Amino acid sequence: METLAVHGGERWPGPEGSVVFPIYQSTVYSIDPGTGYHDIPYLRLSSTPSQRYLHDKLASLEGAEAAIATASGMAAVSSVLLSIMRAGDHLLAGDALYGGTHDFLTGHAEELGWSYSFVDVHRPETWAAARTPRTKLFLAETITNPLVRVGMLDEIAAFGRREGIVTVIDNTFATPVNFRPLAAGFDLCFHSATKYLGGHSDLVAGAVMGNADLIGQVRRTLNHYGGSLDPHAGFLLARGIKTLALRVRAHNENATALAGFLAGHPQVAEVYYPGLASHPDHAHAGALLSGFGGMLSLRPRGGEAAAQAVLDSVRLAYPAVSLGGVETLITRPAITTHAGMKPADRERLGITDDLLRVSCGIEGQPDLIADFGQALDGLQP
Numbered sequence: 531m532e533t534l535a536v537h538g539g540e541r542w543p544g545p546e547g548s549v550v551f552p553i554y555q556s557t558v559y560s561i562d563p564g565t566g567y568h569d570i571p572y573l574r575l576s577s578t579p580s581q582r583y584l585h586d587k588l589a590s591l592e593g594a595e596a597a598i599a600t601a602s603g604m605a606a607v608s609s610v611l612l613s614i615m616r617a618g619d620h621l622l623a624g625d626a627l628y629g630g631t632h633d634f635l636t637g638h639a640e641e642l643g644w645s646y647s648f649v650d651v652h653r654p655e656t657w658a659a660a661r662t663p664r665t666k667l668f669l670a671e672t673i674t675n676p677l678v679r680v681g682m683l684d685e686i687a688a689f690g691r692r693e694g695i696v697t698v699i700d701n702t703f704a705t706p707v708n709f710r711p712l713a714a715g716f717d718l719c720f721h722s723a724t725k726y727l728g729g730h731s732d733l734v735a736g737a738v739m740g741n742a743d744l745i746g747q748v749r750r751t752l753n754h755y756g757g758s759l760d761p762h763a764g765f766l767l768a769r770g771i772k773t774l775a776l777r778v779r780a781h782n783e784n785a786t787a788l789a790g791f792l793a794g795h796p797q798v799a800e801v802y803y804p805g806l807a808s809h810p811d812h813a814h815a816g817a818l819l820s821g822f823g824g825m826l827s828l829r830p831r832g833g834e835a836a837a838q839a840v841l842d843s844v845r846l847a848y849p850a851v852s853l854g855g856v857e858t859l860i861t862r863p864a865i866t867t868h869a870g871m872k873p874a875d876r877e878r879l880g881i882t883d884d885l886l887r888v889s890c891g892i893e894g895q896p897d898l899i900a901d902f903g904q905a906l907d908g909l910q911p
């Protein structure tokens with residue numbers, strides 16, 4: 531992975547001998563007579579030199595035949611769904627989807643003529659009952675937000691193969707360093723590259739990876755709906771990817787250490803991290819993943835007020851949404867990322883008012899632990 535992240539997709543030598551692939555900011559290019567519409571080099575058509583370079587880099591990361599970069603993670607998931615689903619079709623989706631994906635489905639499926647069923651990704655026996663003759667697609671996430679659950683991913687891929695259903699996975703939380711969905715049998719995987727792939731909280735982008743035929747379909751949809759990625763953001767993304775393997779290893783180690791520390795702290799009631807033996811998915815997550823990721827959540831003792839006090843008193847961790855950057859971020863999902871959800875749904879998913887979600891950065895482990903330690907110690911009467 532370390533070598534792939536640096537060298538995957540790189541030109542050797544680069545244009546004019548450059549070691550770093552340059553930003554081709556040109557919107558248009560001279561074209562050869564007879565070039566088909568989708569192959570005209572034009573920024574919106576994702577066919578210009580900087581974009582083609584980035585696609586090769588993204589594909590190599592996930593071991594895919596092809597990839598396409600998109601203007602955001604939401605542009606990635608919407609393009610995938612719009613490429614595969616037709617009016618009258620049905621899809622199965624994990625019941626703890628990322629908020630934006632959840633809202634896209636609940637807000638737009640009906641007008642597009644799609645139906646959907648939310649399923650428990652831990653209970654394969656329920657999937658066949660939920661499928662219909664028009665089920666086209668199964669949408670899952672490698673690690674869910676914010677309780678970091680890991681579904682029966684092998685079974686989802688196998689179910690799709692057996693039933694002729696396209697399996698799609700959002701691999702944002704795991705990154706290809708911790709999980710390789712295509713090797714595990716998924717048809718398509720996508721990312722909010724805004725998070726770990728970019729890694730520095732300074733760009734918005736998405737990516738879809740899969741075989742050439744499916745990516746060709748996604749690219750046509752993207753061309754028509756207009757969600758291509760600007761070359762400057764693409765440059766930042768390629769630059770971020772070069773350190774992905776190093777960063778994710780540091781995120782994994784910091785989250786593991788912080789989760790262990792929190793689990794032993796008297797002011798902490800509950801810690802959720804798949805790397806902890808106490809996590810309900812620990813055993814199968816260990817078999818599926820090569821690292822447990824940088825995301826964890828916790829409930830301090832003392833309810834909502836205590837959670838807010840911890841958030842207010844950490845000094846290294848920024849109180850902010852989003853994730854996957856080099857700096858540690860902390861948020862209360864009930865009033866931020868999941869505030870739009872109905873209280874009953876939040877309750878059912880375990881997103882209580884006292885829950886804190888942490889995106890562990892790559893700071894020094896003792897500093898990170900000391901920061902959370904002082905914030906939690908401050909809760910003691």
Ligand SMILES: *Cc1c(COP(=O)(O)O)cnc(C)c1O
Pocket residue numbers: 602603604605628630631671675700702703721722723724725734735736
């Ligand atoms: C952030 C995120 C998205 C959406 O990505 P944007 O880049 O914000 O459009 C999708 N899935 C997951 C898991 C995310 O964390």
